[in-house]
Amino acid sequence: MQDVAREAGVSPSTVSRALHTRGYASPAVRARVRAAAERIGYVADHNARNLRSRTSTSIGVLISDLRNPFYADLAAGIEEELRAAEYQMVLVNDNADPAEEMQAAETLLAMRVPGVIVTPVTAKCPQVLQDNGVHVVCADRELGRSNGDVVLSDNKAGARELTEHLLNLGHTRIGLLIDETKWSTGAGRLAGFRAAHLDNFVDLDEDLVAYTSFDAGAARQTTRKLLNDHEVTAIISANNVLAQGALTELKERRLKIPRQISLAAYDDVPWMSLVQPALTTVDQSTVEMGRSCARLVLARIRGELPPRRRIVRVPARLIVRGSTGPAPR
Amino acid sequence: MQDVAREAGVSPSTVSRALHTRGYASPAVRARVRAAAERIGYVADHNARNLRSRTSTSIGVLISDLRNPFYADLAAGIEEELRAAEYQMVLVNDNADPAEEMQAAETLLAMRVPGVIVTPVTAKCPQVLQDNGVHVVCADRELGRSNGDVVLSDNKAGARELTEHLLNLGHTRIGLLIDETKWSTGAGRLAGFRAAHLDNFVDLDEDLVAYTSFDAGAARQTTRKLLNDHEVTAIISANNVLAQGALTELKERRLKIPRQISLAAYDDVPWMSLVQPALTTVDQSTVEMGRSCARLVLARIRGELPPRRRIVRVPARLIVRGSTGPAPR
DNA sequence: CTGTTAGCGCATTCAT
DNA sequence: ATGAATGCGCTAACAG
Numbered sequence: 001m002q003d004v005a006r007e008a009g010v011s012p013s014t015v016s017r018a019l020h021t022r023g024y025a026s027p028a029v030r031a032r033v034r035a036a037a038e039r040i041g042y043v044a045d046h047n048a049r050n051l052r053s054r055t056s057t058s059i060g061v062l063i064s065d066l067r068n069p070f071y072a073d074l075a076a077g078i079e080e081e082l083r084a085a086e087y088q089m090v091l092v093n094d095n096a097d098p099a100e101e102m103q104a105a106e107t108l109l110a111m112r113v114p115g116v117i118v119t120p121v122t123a124k125c126p127q128v129l130q131d132n133g134v135h136v137v138c139a140d141r142e143l144g145r146s147n148g149d150v151v152l153s154d155n156k157a158g159a160r161e162l163t164e165h166l167l168n169l170g171h172t173r174i175g176l177l178i179d180e181t182k183w184s185t186g187a188g189r190l191a192g193f194r195a196a197h198l199d200n201f202v203d204l205d206e207d208l209v210a211y212t213s214f215d216a217g218a219a220r221q222t223t224r225k226l227l228n229d230h231e232v233t234a235i236i237s238a239n240n241v242l243a244q245g246a247l248t249e250l251k252e253r254r255l256k257i258p259r260q261i262s263l264a265a266y267d268d269v270p271w272m273s274l275v276q277p278a279l280t281t282v283d284q285s286t287v288e289m290g291r292s293c294a295r296l297v298l299a300r301i302r303g304e305l306p307p308r309r310r311i312v313r314v315p316a317r318l319i320v321r322g323s324t325g326p327a328p329r
Numbered sequence: 330m331q332d333v334a335r336e337a338g339v340s341p342s343t344v345s346r347a348l349h350t351r352g353y354a355s356p357a358v359r360a361r362v363r364a365a366a367e368r369i370g371y372v373a374d375h376n377a378r379n380l381r382s383r384t385s386t387s388i389g390v391l392i393s394d395l396r397n398p399f400y401a402d403l404a405a406g407i408e409e410e411l412r413a414a415e416y417q418m419v420l421v422n423d424n425a426d427p428a429e430e431m432q433a434a435e436t437l438l439a440m441r442v443p444g445v446i447v448t449p450v451t452a453k454c455p456q457v458l459q460d461n462g463v464h465v466v467c468a469d470r471e472l473g474r475s476n477g478d479v480v481l482s483d484n485k486a487g488a489r490e491l492t493e494h495l496l497n498l499g500h501t502r503i504g505l506l507i508d509e510t511k512w513s514t515g516a517g518r519l520a521g522f523r524a525a526h527l528d529n530f531v532d533l534d535e536d537l538v539a540y541t542s543f544d545a546g547a548a549r550q551t552t553r554k555l556l557n558d559h560e561v562t563a564i565i566s567a568n569n570v571l572a573q574g575a576l577t578e579l580k581e582r583r584l585k586i587p588r589q590i591s592l593a594a595y596d597d598v599p600w601m602s603l604v605q606p607a608l609t610t611v612d613q614s615t616v617e618m619g620r621s622c623a624r625l626v627l628a629r630i631r632g633e634l635p636p637r638r639r640i641v642r643v644p645a646r647l648i649v650r651g652s653t654g655p656a657p658r
Numbered sequence: 659c660t661g662t663t664a665g666c667g668c669a670t671t672c673a674t
Numbered sequence: 675a676t677g678a679a680t681g682c683g684c685t686a687a688c689a690g
Contacts, residue, residue, distance in 0.1 A: 001683065011661045016685055024659055043438045043461075047379040048683035051666050056376070058419070058440075066405040067616075069398065076395040079422050083429075088436060090387070091420045093408050100412075107417060109372045111387075132372075244603060251605060271600030274573060276580060287396075330667065340677045345669055353675055377667035380682050 008036035019044065050112060057087045059297060060108035062118035064096040069269040070240060070286055074139060077290020078117055085298055098122045105129055115297035135300040139293045142184035151292045151312040153284035155185055158316025159192025162236060162264055162282050165318060167200045170327035171234040171262065175226045177246055178238040179214040189238050189266055208232060212242065219245025233327045234262035240269045258325030268319060277322030289314045336365035348373065379441060386416045388626060389437035391447040393425040398598040399569060399615055403468060406619020407446055414627055427451045434458055444626035464629040468622045471513035480621045480641040482613035484514055487645025488521025491565060491593055491611050494647060496529045499656035500563040500591065504555045506575055507567040508543040518567050518595055537561060541571065548574025562656045563591035569598045587654030597648060606651030618643045
């Protein structure tokens with residue numbers, strides 16, 4: 001900065017003011033300084049700036065699995081919005097492991113990031129961050145009732161709409177493949193499933209709610225069991241991973257979709273429109289969800305929001321494709 | 330740090346030495362300091378540390394499109410290895426746009442990152458970074474002959490093996506759907522395609538090399554044209570995006586795969602084993618490629634490598650599935 | 659509007 | 675093995 005100052009014939013502090021938009025500096029000087037900086041290839045040092053001004057333009061993003069298109073889309077949306085605001089994304093994969101998540105939180109504290117977007121595994125993580133003055137936005141799910149900002153898919157409405165679509169086609173025995181119902185995500189989807197049955201005066205056989213683990217292989221086994229033990233005419237999988245398992249099992253049995261059985265999934269991802277028949281799904285606008293998260297943390301950081309917690313609900317949209325049809329018989 | 334020092338009854342400099350492994354400190358003092366730090370919830374400030382020591386544990390990662398599973402896997406591999414080494418990943422999506430790429434490079438320079446992993450769009454970007462003392466690893470492709478480290482899929486060998494697989498099945502008119510041949514990636518795949526024909530004494534009709542743009546829709550149009558104008562019995566797509574377009578067109582025409590036409594793709598991604606028939610592909614071990622990139626930058630940063638450039642070639646593996654079969658007639 | 663002054667929190671000399 | 679002193683490059687007070 002000294003060099004730039006000399007080159008432009010001003011003092012270092014003027015360089016600082018001229019380079020950043022904030023602070024006073026006459027247009028003439030500002031132009032001169034910018035030119036000088038450009039000429040000698042000066043690039044400001046973020047570390048020094050952050051240290052002095054106690055701010056940073058790095059935002060922490062903590063997700064479970066980048067290889068899952070859901071998280072990749074979420075991260076893509078976040079990054080897009082952050083980049084537009086000239087912020088950077090520090091991305092950490094915590095593999096849905098509490099220990100890794102806490103470790104990541106500590107690292108982000110060390111980096112003095114002003115904000116973190118996290119798909120939480122443990123309530124402790126967002127808590128610790130908040131306690132240390134970091135603005136936290138939870139994405140996709142809520143653990144218990146936290147008191148922080150959160151951006152969610154409208155799981156209940158989406159699942160209800162999807163279930164209703166099947167009920168309207170005459171299905172009365174619909175299996176739900178689901179991995180968890182403790183988080184708001186699974187709980188919401190299950191609630192929507194239930195609500196649709198209730199609204200349409202169809203008794204819900206609780207045995208048709210098939211719990212499995214978050215894993216395509218396990219989902220396949222659970223689907224097998226569901227088909228063996230119960231006469232279902234349709235299956236809804238609660239997310240894209242479980243859908244893989246369900247589809248694999250149906251194909252293996254050479255069941256005609258949708259003639260013999262209908263299949264639908266929550267969380268639309270690209271492969272679902274490539275398989276034949278293409279899957280009926282609920283698109284939760286994941287990229288947009290990511291953008292919302294980013295906009296929210298940025299607004300918090302800039303102090304543009306009132307203190308009370310913000311709950312953003314991103315709409316879920318039913319996409320009817322070929323995998324759902326009239327109930328057989 | 331002052332607080333920790335007081336709490337532990339030592340000087341600030343001792344705290345510094347005790348917390349980081351390097352530097353001298355008696356075991357007793359070290360334990361006492363660590364305990365004190367833990368007790369008062371001290372978290373070191375990365376910005377201050379970076380400023381003073383002129384190092385940073387943030388690595389820049391510049392990719393084209395996080396929503397493409399290829400890049401997501403690459404990033405996942407990189408992050409995994411970085412995290413294990415207690416480094417952080419600053420991820421930037423440049424959308425394959427030269428301007429955004431340069432902007433990102435500048436930001437990373439400002440952050441004083443010691444290393445960057447980039448899937449380059451322009452040779453200028455890695456060049457600028459290197460000129461400023463940043464260790465650069467190019468991933469997936471080489472632009473012209475650069476002089477930096479690079480991690481590549483063994484494109485030629487993989488494409489050759491895939492092409493040979495089809496030739497062995499009796500195909501003599503194989504269409505190649507490809508978007509670019511200027512980068513090492515496309516060039517290598519085309520070279521492998523050619524080499525396989527040569528080795529097997531099959532004349533290659535140059536019209537069967539169908540150039541398209543990097544976009545599923547365009548790939549579909551190109552496939553349509555290829556099918557209309559030429560009698561091909563098999564199609565190879567040069568990457569996962571083009572494969573989507575090709576598959577869509579084949580399905581639209583209700584061509585029986587592989588009875589009427591075979592389809593194969595370079596760059597295996599999950600959906601390719603979900604469609605029916607599952608696609609024969611070349612798996613380029615993308616995650617491992619990411620890990621290699623990370624290991625390479627880290628080794629450079631630690632000064633463990635001799636100055637001459639390193640070229641890592643990640644093996645490509647043929648995976649035969651149902652979409653390829655004997656040539657018709 | 660601009661220059662001067664004084665640190666931000668830490669790691670690294672240099673003494674001891 | 676430890677403590678004291680000295681900036682890293684920058685921004686934010688303050689004074690002019």
